[in-house]
Amino acid sequence: MQIFSKINLSKMYLGINVLITLSIIISYCYYSNSLNYLSPLFLGVICAANTETYNDILFNIKHTIVSLILFLSTSCVTFFVYKYHTFLLFWLFILPLLFINLSSLIQNYSQSFNTAILFNIFLLYLLSNNKYSILLIFIPLCGAIIFFTISTLWKIVFKQQFIKINLYHLYIELSKLYALKSMFFAENLMDIRTLNKKFIQQNISVINLLNQMKYSLYHSHQNPFFSKKSKQYFSQLYIISQELHEKINASHIKYTEQTDKILIKSIKKIISNQSILLKLIANKISYNNITNIESDVLVSTDKQLSNLRDLNSIQIKYLKKNLMKINFKLKSILDGKTKKFDERISDALVKEYKLQFRDIKNFFWFKNKTQDNNDKFALRLAFSLSTGYLFIIFAFVSKPEFWILMTIYFICQPSYSNSKSLILQRIFGTILGLITSFLLINISDTIYFQCIYLIISGVSFFIFKNYRYYLATASITIFVFLSLNLSDFISLKTFELRLIDTLIGAFIVWICTRYLFQNWQKNNVSQLIKECKQNNFRYLNQVLTRFMHDVSYKNISYRLIRREAFNSNLKLNYSLKNILQEPNSSKECKEIENFSYNNQIVLSLISSLGSHRFNQKFYRYKNQLKQFYFYNEQLTKNLKESDKKYIFNKIDAVIENILLQAKEENQSDLIFITLQIKQIEELMRLH
Missing domain, CATH: 1.20.58 (Methane Monooxygenase Hydroxylase; Chain G, domain 1)
Structure with missing residues (x-):
């Protein structure tokens, strides 16, 4: 259970899907002597995995179709304007400006719009390093289709597992939040402000998971493959988690003004026990596993609640009522006796995510206040990509190096703080990746071992992409250099160029983020x-x-x-x-x-x-x-x-x-x- 709680299962499933996809691609390229197809196919896999959403099967199919249409249509434009610098410059400016704003408007497909920009940058990189051919559009698309197929099959086999993952993490985080709540009743409560800050941070994690769970439930209610009983069960667990979150946040007394140590100790013990029950509920949701510990904790908590004195205090009286209600909710989940599901909640979930014509009107007339920040980010990214392309034209006349644009896309973020963090991680990760690649190429010269390293580095990229970006950068750098080495000889100059490209891209992003279209x-x-x-x-x-x-x-x-x-x-x-x-x-x-x-x-x-x-x-x-x-x-x-x-x-x-x-x-x-x-x-x- 401890190991399980430390693993992000959604990332684990993504890693498994990537592992299967890469194994198929590398095996095909190895046995068909088509190792030069490795990079294009993998770049397609990156784009497909970047749009991955853990929702129902029907939405996954619709999402796949939209993504492929966007990839194909925009890449055709990029392919035909590639040899015309003015048109390509204009296209690189218009593409992010349009798609980032569309991603904020049609949020269900936001990842598809954002990744379409990346697909076109990858295509430019492939066109600059290979013979000009229409195949360079379809090879990455094949990689994307392979991944989408495996991902869809995975969702068919584990159709309910993704909602269970979200519910498991939600109840685990609620347990942690409640455990922090019990610390307010500690005998030696020294710094309540510091404890409150920790509580706020844990609350952020819970609220994020509640939002994610609502999004997943919306898609499950749209999915005919889900039985009505399953929809009601998961929805009821979500509704109870909302109510528990409210009750856990409830503050009935001023903790610093309580002098009855016996009373405070009893309250702390009850809250600690209920926190343990929340963990056991998470275990039940994931494994359908019930242990004898539950009955022992429930009996102990019930006994302590019945013995809790209110001392003629109205605040303590309502605190006791709140604790009893929490206990009732926890017992109802463990016993499987939740109240009847309200069908109107399903309607509310669907209604909230429908696209309104008013939003479209606001988008085109730029009247929506929330759109302003996206406009600035879109302009900043468009200007950064255009500046990077102008630099490529004048600095690399003989052979353009579009690695600069790839660097710009990955590290240019809506906020200054995120961009600043990613710039440093990108540079460090590139250096780490270059050193590791150089050592692997020289130490292991057999194709068999290099293929294994390719799979490991490819999977690592997706595992670390959102959490340890420098490791993700190092992984993708290793993958690219190993695949280049398998298809052609690479010199020391290639390593130097990649580092220079990264530094140039990072510098352009820093200048644009710091001084242009600022969004402080x-x-x-x-x-x-x-x-x-x-x-x-x-x-x-x-x-x-x-x-x-x-x-x-x-x-x-x-x-x-x-x-x-x-x-x-x-x-x-x-x-x-x-x-x-x-x-x-x-x-x-x-x-x-x-x-x-x-x-x-x-x-x-x-x-x-x-x-x-x-x-x-x-x-x-x-x-x-x-x-x-x-x-x-x-x-x-x-x-x-x-x-x-x-x-x-x-x-x-x-x-x-x-x-x-x-x-x-x-x-x-x-x-x-x-x-x-x-x-x-x-x-x-x-x-």
Whole structure:
């Protein structure tokens, strides 16, 4: 189980598919004496694997067809304009400008659009190193088709395994998040701010997996090969994971103000046990395996919950209720007794991913604010590729070296921080790959061993591509040089040229990223904070809406708005990561770090209310809650600072009146709600 938890199974399956594909390709080239086809075929495999998505079979087939059409149509244009410098320069500028914007519009096929650019750069590389022939279009396409075929067959055999992978990782990360939650109840809690930062980072991982799981479920609901029972089972596990995430985030008490050590120790033990149960659930999802440990942990947790004292504290009372609800959810999964699936959730999944005509209109008229960053990145990549091509024309008159364009494509990223990181990794990985290639070529001169090294380096490229880019660069460099060595003799000058090409490409990207079409994340700080605050108020209003209706009220939009609030926090933390790498951004870093810390507390407080949204006792307070709802609704709009201050003052007055009335009438439930809202309001007006 420990080994299994450390392996990214999606990467493992991709590696297996690549391994099978490369074995077929290398075997064919070796036995047919066509070793000069190795590089073109492998470049096609790279493009095909770069578009790989772990969804249903039908979507995989549609995705394959779209990718192949894009590869073929754009490569034909590249082939025919290859000998005309002006037309090729224009094509290299237009291609990324069009396809990157299309990838942001039609997100289901974003990888296909982005990879079509790479396919054309690979074709230019092949045309510069081989005889000008139309076959250079179809050989890489054959490599792509072989990979797509194996990938589709793999999905047919393991049609449910990919959703299980996502669910397994989701529940493992939830377990880790809950384990961190238990640390807030440690006896010697020294630095709560540092612990909260760790909690935020783990929360990012969980939110990412929730988004990924939603995407996978959407495709499974579109897939007729999935049985209705399987769709409902996986959807229900996803819905429960959402509810668990909300309950785990819920903050009912101020940890630093608790003095009862016995109580705190009991709470910590319960949360630790529930964290273990989440791991056991992940194990059950992956292996359908139930152990005796589960019953022991469940019995222990039930006993501790029944003995947990509330000390006449309303906060502890609701914390206990929250822990009991979590325990009920965990037991329902382990026992296989989940509640009936709501079919409307399936409709919501489908509806959310449909392409709207409004988005197309916004795209062509450039009115969509979220499109602006993609426009800048598209312009930067287009300008970088065009500059690289101009350099190639003037510097390599006799024989163009399109390795420069390949370098530019891989390391030119939307954010400055990512580009900066990849530039350094690309240079280091190229040097490492060149040294290793030189040693392998000279040490092992037999074709048999070099073919084995080809397979290892090819698979390694895909395993490390998104995590250790310098190792991926080294792997692809080894593969290219070994395949060149098998088809033709390579001199020391070839090694030197590859290093020079990499340095030139890296320099062009650094200049363009640093000085042209800049997209500094620090300039978006105020907008990100504003978005977070508005989504927080929408989330709170959804909770209040649920309180103001009876138990029969159902509203799917609650889940969607809650997800938006957490995704806003996710974007905020990603921006912070990027801003840390940007020059002269210390002020913005401090501001966004402080807000992120407070925003996590706000989300925890709202989650503590949301985790009790089905409590029928709150319905009796709907008249008082309407006042909060009205003012919160105003705060979701674009208001002047003076208007915001006025509304916050009105909320303060409402809070004081309700608390005074609730204490007089001993309405403890209303006191709990009002105190939580008071804390939320105090934190939200800090920024």
